[in-house]
Amino acid sequence: MARSEIFPVSGLIVSCQALEHEPLHGGDTMAKMARAAVQSGAIGIRTNGVHDILMIKKEVDVPVIGLIKRDIPGSSVFITPTLDEVKAIVIAGADIVALDVTNREGRLEAVKPLIAWAHEMGAAVMADISTLEEGLAAESLGVDFIGTTLAGYTLYSTQQEGPDFELLEQLCAKVSVPVVAEGRIWTPEEAAKALACGATYVVVGSAITRPQLITERYVKALYTQRA
Numbered sequence: 164m165a166r167s168e169i170f171p172v173s174g175l176i177v178s179c180q181a182l183e184h185e186p187l188h189g190g191d192t193m194a195k196m197a198r199a200a201v202q203s204g205a206i207g208i209r210t211n212g213v214h215d216i217l218m219i220k221k222e223v224d225v226p227v228i229g230l231i232k233r234d235i236p237g238s239s240v241f242i243t244p245t246l247d248e249v250k251a252i253v254i255a256g257a258d259i260v261a262l263d264v265t266n267r268e269g270r271l272e273a274v275k276p277l278i279a280w281a282h283e284m285g286a287a288v289m290a291d292i293s294t295l296e297e298g299l300a301a302e303s304l305g306v307d308f309i310g311t312t313l314a315g316y317t318l319y320s321t322q323q324e325g326p327d328f329e330l331l332e333q334l335c336a337k338v339s340v341p342v343v344a345e346g347r348i349w350t351p352e353e354a355a356k357a358l359a360c361g362a363t364y365v366v367v368g369s370a371i372t373r374p375q376l377i378t379e380r381y382v383k384a385l386y387t388q389r390a
């Protein structure tokens with residue numbers, strides 16, 4: 164089986180992430196989120212950190228995309244920045260390692276040994292990119308999946324409130340590895356549109372697993388209506 168065929172079908176991947184400062188951080192909360200997602204048809208889970216990767220791998224039987232967010236002083240790269248994180252993710256049992264493949268700080272060169280190590284260990288690699296050029300570079304680096312995860316999160320990529328469908332369409336037309344639509348997808352209609360644009364997988368995170376952000380949207384809507 165090719166590494167990019169790890170998901171038997173295309174569909175929804177739910178991102179279950181709560182950082183230390185978020186209310187749902189810790190314990191088995193993300194594992195329960197993952198169970199709820201899989202129960203209702205999610206074909207995969209994306210999650211952050213060794214603790215949640217371990218818990219989720221025990222809890223559900225679908226492929227897990229693992230990442231480790233780490234801030235390094237003076238650097239903007241925070242999704243799986245070094246080989247240490249790649250090793251921790253693979254050892255924790257993730258099937259796919261997600262990492263930053265953006266064109267900043269010499270990352271397109273620095274990421275090569277990270278991809279090679281994950282592949283040697285039998286794990287697939289998902290490149291989190293922010294522009295079409297980065298997507299093309301990621302494909303030539305041999306990654307197995309390309310996600311629009313960082314579109315709008317690098318200074319030079321298009322900044323917008325909703326998902327970057329334009330980038331998604333361009334990417335799907337130009338690369339032959341499966342494309343993952345990810346980032347600011349808030350409605351089922353947007354998720355369906357992402358598939359129509361050519362994405363093979365759609366990652367939805369905050370809209371499903373970050374109740375504080377979901378609540379905030381409702382509260383904002385109520386006050387906007389009253390004003």
Ligand SMILES: CC(=O)N[C@H](C=O)[C@@H](O)[C@H](O)[C@H](O)COP(=O)(O)O
Pocket residue numbers: 178180230312313316345346347348366367368369370
């Ligand atoms: C930019 C960044 O740090 N994205 C992270 C990547 O793993 C997560 O915080 C997001 O929740 C994930 O990408 C899913 O996106 P959304 O939560 O918008 O559906």
